[in-house]
Amino acid sequence: MQTSPPEVHSKNVERCIQSTPDVKNISKSHSGKKRVKVTGMDHNIRKFIEIIITTFLVIGSSLLKSINTKDLNNTSVSTNRGARIVDIINIVKDKDIRQYESIIVHIGGNDISNGATLNLIQENYESLLYLLRSKADMNTNIIVSSVPPRKDVDVEPVNKILIDLCDYYNIYNI
Incomplete structure (x- = not known):
């Protein structure tokens, strides 16, 4: 049974990014935006989180x-x-x-x-x-x-x- 992921606030994302996570699997979403799967985060935060990177x-x-x-x-x-x-x-x-x-x-x-x-x-x-x-x-x-x-x-x-x-x-x- 899958549960929905917790809501992620920008401060959490900033904190996670600053902790130098392991970045894997760069891909594009259906909207064409680049997405990155990030692992190695604080255990209180989802194991995988998608961050939209705009260049x-x-x-x-x-x-x-x-x-x-x-x-x-x-x-x-x-x-x-x-x-x-x-x-x-x-x-x-x-x-x-x-x-x-x-x-x-x-x-x-x-x-x-x-x-x-x-x-x-x-x-x-x-x-x-x-x-x-x-x-x-x-x-x-x-x-x-x-x-x-x-x-x-x-x-x-x-x-x-x-x-x-x-x-x-x-x-x-x-």
């Missing part, structure tokens, strides 16, 4: 440099000074992105400031979005931020292009 990649230009990663668990931030869309394409080509549940991209401002044409920006964004969608796990959430306002150039035409491309590739635009 994020935040990638883009130097506007990301002020992100404080200290409290961002399971988050990788790739800040690339002066990066243009094509630079992020080259980074993504060489990176295994299947491990990430969510990927947040912030890029485009340097392309606009450096005088890239709307056609070139659109082609490069399309290449980047296609690459992300094709290399990432099918359950990965891909989020692309709009280019924030700039003093030196109007970003609205680029953001309109980005919205259309994100719709086409089923990518979130924020």
